[in-house]
Amino acid sequence: MDKTRKKRSAPRSGRRILFLGDFAYASTKPIVSGVIRHISNRSGVSLLVCGAHPGNDDRGYAFETDVDGVITCSGLAGKFARRLAAAGNRAPIVFVSQPCDFPSAAGRSVSLVCDDAAISESAASLLLRHGLASFGYVGSRLDVAGAGWDAARRAAFLDAIAAKGMPAAVYEAPQRRLGSRADFAALAAWLRALPKPCGLFVSYDQRALHVLNVCRAEGIAIPEEIQVIGVDNEEWICESTIPTLTSIEPDFEGAGRRAAESLLAMMDGAAGGRTETFGVRRVVQRMSTTDVHGSASRAVRARDYLRSHAGEPIGVAQLARMLNCSVRTLQTSYKTVFRTTLTDDLAMSRIEKARGLLKGTKTPVGAIPEMIGYSSPIHFARLFKAKTGMSMLEYRRRASGNDRRNPSPRSSGSIR
Numbered sequence: 001m002d003k004t005r006k007k008r009s010a011p012r013s014g015r016r017i018l019f020l021g022d023f024a025y026a027s028t029k030p031i032v033s034g035v036i037r038h039i040s041n042r043s044g045v046s047l048l049v050c051g052a053h054p055g056n057d058d059r060g061y062a063f064e065t066d067v068d069g070v071i072t073c074s075g076l077a078g079k080f081a082r083r084l085a086a087a088g089n090r091a092p093i094v095f096v097s098q099p100c101d102f103p104s105a106a107g108r109s110v111s112l113v114c115d116d117a118a119i120s121e122s123a124a125s126l127l128l129r130h131g132l133a134s135f136g137y138v139g140s141r142l143d144v145a146g147a148g149w150d151a152a153r154r155a156a157f158l159d160a161i162a163a164k165g166m167p168a169a170v171y172e173a174p175q176r177r178l179g180s181r182a183d184f185a186a187l188a189a190w191l192r193a194l195p196k197p198c199g200l201f202v203s204y205d206q207r208a209l210h211v212l213n214v215c216r217a218e219g220i221a222i223p224e225e226i227q228v229i230g231v232d233n234e235e236w237i238c239e240s241t242i243p244t245l246t247s248i249e250p251d252f253e254g255a256g257r258r259a260a261e262s263l264l265a266m267m268d269g270a271a272g273g274r275t276e277t278f279g280v281r282r283v284v285q286r287m288s289t290t291d292v293h294g295s296a297s298r299a300v301r302a303r304d305y306l307r308s309h310a311g312e313p314i315g316v317a318q319l320a321r322m323l324n325c326s327v328r329t330l331q332t333s334y335k336t337v338f339r340t341t342l343t344d345d346l347a348m349s350r351i352e353k354a355r356g357l358l359k360g361t362k363t364p365v366g367a368i369p370e371m372i373g374y375s376s377p378i379h380f381a382r383l384f385k386a387k388t389g390m391s392m393l394e395y396r397r398r399a400s401g402n403d404r405r406n407p408s409p410r411s412s413g414s415i416r
Contacts, residue, residue: 014043015045015069015267016069017067017070018070019048019050019070020050020070020071021051023051026205026233027073027097027232027252028051030256031096033253033256034254034255034258034259035047035256035257036256037253038260039260048067068267069091069093069264070091070092070093071093071094071096071259071263072093072094073096073098090108092109092263092267092272093108093110094110094112094262095111096256096259099275100275106272107272108266108272110259110262110272110273110274110275110276111275112259112262112275112277114277114278115277115278116149116156118277118280120160121156121157121160122280123157123231124157126285127201128160128161128166129291130197130289132197132198132199134169134194134196134197134198135161135167135169136169136170136194137169137202137203138187139170139173139203139207140173140178140204140207141175153231154170154203158170171187178207179210183210184213184214187210187211187214188214188217188218191220196226197224197226199229200227203230203231205230205231205245205247206234206237208229208237208247212241212288216242222243223287223290227246227289227290228245228289229246231247231248231250232247232249233282234247238284243288243290244286244288245286245288246283246284246285246286246288246289247284248283249283249284250278250280251278251279251281252281253281286336287336287339298330298333299336299338301323302334305322306349307349314346316330316342350374350380351387353372354368354372354380355388358399359395359396359399359400365392365396369381
């Protein structure tokens, strides 16, 4: 066997990419997901993920020089990237959600940073549609290191509001830790003084949680007096607050795919030394920005009608015509306000109507579906059992306290 053949029979384990991420940030998981999706169909490429689990001793990867490329994102990961570079590794690096901040890596790096202007313009666009009297911005402390992104979001939001000739205020946080008593007291006074109704853009979701806490303590109604929108779509916050929090979700997964693509290109010899931006993936509307003069009012009227006309054969399209809107608009606003679909709510209203008839009248079981707007008795019977865990006949027996009563004769149209 010649030397070449021998060398090929014992190759290295392919190209090794190190991902350095601080998983305390909501952005890290979708970023690494985008990386994995991009390289999963590439042969000869392996991925080492550092920081994914506190029980793993994977921080050691950060001092390993035998990697061919590095992707790093916000937080403590930057510190490990610096130590890796200081250890003598000359591998190309892609920075996601942060710029390259050490000169020795500038020529062999690509930075992918969030387009803060696009984030702010999305927030302004949503709030400006709601006929509000004023607008405001709540951010971080601009005197701390690394707050450039916050300043950029504030400036872009104020510009977008000013372009429409509307007033906008800015909350200037005191020189104390965010979330401190002093911060909350100053924030409360600022929120009370805002002209209402007001649209508030908050630079990130955890800061928006502070705003919601203060509004609740001060008795400031959301969304009636203040509408709030955050950034990052951290669902553990956004879906848990009362009301739920509208948030802008940057395209973190797309940034991860682009990071992997750029890194592989540099590993193949492409030049680095540039900065690119990634934008908005979607705006997830929840209760905190409900348009109380439009979608909320429409949704409330729709629910009131459903509850009072549950026995009528009304459909979603007919209801949308009555409310002078499209089916899609009605369905979207209904789910935003009530966190359930109009169709499901209609079905539950009819089930409640059926329960009342089964419990309070002697109406034959087989006649009930048609009375509450169902053309198919069999379909409603299945729905009733799926939602209540019993047939209509079983429900009537239990409601009357007579589980052993003989079933109704067929002439009554009994349905199981």
